[in-house]
Amino acid sequence: MxxxxxxxxxxxxxxxxxxxxxxxxxxxxxxxxxxxxxxxxxxxxxxxxxxxxxxxxxxxxxxxxxxxxxxxxxxxxxxxxxxxxxxxxxxxxxxxxxxxxxxxxxxxxxxxxQPDATFTVEGSGVTSLKDLVGKKVATATFTSSNVIWPLILANNGIDEKKITLIKVDPAALVPMLATGQVDATINWTTASPPFVRALNETGKKLKMLPWSEYGYDGxxxxxxxxxxxxxxxxxxxxxxxxxxxxxxxxxxxxxxxxxxxxxxxxxxxxxxxxxxxxxxxxxxxxxxxxxxxxxxxxxxxxxxxxxxxxxxxxxxxxxxxxxxxxxxxxxxx
Structure with a gap:
């Protein structure tokens, strides 16, 4: 595609x-x-x-x-x-x-x-940003969300060093989450449809954690x-x-x-x-x-x-x- x-x-x-x-x-x-x-x-x-x-x-x-x-x-x-x-x-x-x-x-x-969000899978145990501790998170190398990531974590009492952040080509994000290579991805909410479709094919359901719900305004x-x-x-x-x-x-x-x-x-x-x-x-x-x-x-x-x-x-x-x-x-x- x-x-x-x-x-x-x-x-x-x-x-x-x-x-x-x-x-x-x-x-x-x-x-x-x-x-x-x-x-x-x-x-x-x-x-x-x-x-x-x-x-x-x-x-x-x-x-x-x-x-x-x-x-x-x-x-x-x-x-x-x-x-x-x-x-x-x-x-x-x-x-x-x-x-x-x-x-x-x-x-x-x-x-x-703000459209920034963390995508994960229903039933993965990740129901809030704090649940990302000890998890692998993938993000596109040049996305603007990477600028805010450290602060959204800090403002919610989360140690950035306790989360493994992997920077990849944006085309890799959907398959990485769908196949379980990572526990979550960083995306704009606007990117959800391809994730929904890919996860549905594997019997999974997308869960979004919009950063606007964690204090990110502007x-x-x-x-x-x-x-x-x-x-x-x-x-x-x-x-x-x-x-x-x-x-x-x-x-x-x-x-x-x-x-x-x-x-x-x-x-x-x-x-x-x-x-x-x-x-x-x-x-x-x-x-x-x-x-x-x-x-x-x-x-x-x-x-x-x-x-x-x-x-x-x-x-x-x-x-x-x-x-x-x-x-x-x-x-x-």
């Missing part, structure tokens, strides 16, 4: 430019490279949905979507100029800012509720842009944000169309699974916070809380980064 999706991504990169060029005027369209933080799927569908629905083209943009293997890679790609915009976990971005003031800026939020998934793009092509960044937010609203209104859209772009995909994946992000996009403040907003207090979690988890002085200087809200207007 993963290999099929990767092959489809390669074809997609070629086709996207052709389609968008035809729809928006090949000579006038502004070329943009968008770096998604994971392989295509229902939970990562919004930029692809914007692409297929012609929202980028309507803004005069010729967008190529590429896939990274985690939020840290997204930030690196944007910082080094191999991508113009992208999306990923805010914690990984803030950590990168603290380490080297990378030339990247947050231009919109997507999830004002912004999760966010949209980033390179400082170079913001300085030299601010209108392009504004149009990307506009199309992204419009795609999110359209997707929330019609999850089945999201599945249809992804199936069109990636024929190898299982449309039912794509819809299941998308439905996992609905509570993260559509909740009391977004209803009150609006999708995409970056509320100062919540932003500061996100930085506090990040800083404390990595023993970074709080004054190392002013979170307000890492965002640009002008593209939301």
């Amino acid at each position: 993963i290999q099929a999706v990767v092959s489809a991504v390669v074809r997609h990169l070629v086709a996207a430019t052709v389609v968008l060029g035809a729809g928006a005027g090949a000579h006038a369209a502004e070329k943009v490279i968008y770096m998604n933080d994971w392989l295509p799927g229902g939970d990562k569908a919004i930029p692809f949905y914007a692409l297929e629905k012609g929202l980028f083209a309507a803004e005069g943009l010729d967008v190529t979507i590429q896939s990274a293997r985690g939020s840290s890679e997204v930030v690196t790609r944007i910082a080094t100029g191999t991508a113009d915009v992208g999306s990923g976990g805010l914690a990984a971005f803030l950590q990168a800012k603290a380490q080297g003031d990378v030339p990247v800026t947050v231009v919109a939020s997507a999830f004002p509720v 912004y999760g998934y966010s949209v980033f842009a390179s400082n170079k793009a913001i300085k030299e092509r601010p209108e392009v960044v504004r149009k990307v944000v506009k199309a992204w937010l419009k795609a999110a609203q359209m997707a929330l209104a019609d999850p089945k169309d999201v599945a249809r859209s992804m199936k069109v772009q990636f024929p190898e995909m299982d449309a039912k699974l794509v819809e299941e994946q998308f439905l996992t992000i609905v509570p993260l996009l559509d909740n009391a916070i977004t209803k009150a403040e609006g999708l995409g907003t970056l509320e100062p207090k919540r932003l500061a809380t996100t930085w506090e979690w990040t800083a404390k988890s990595q023993n970074i002085p709080l004054d190392k980064v002013d979170p307000e200087k890492t965002v640009d809200r002008s593209f939301l207007q």
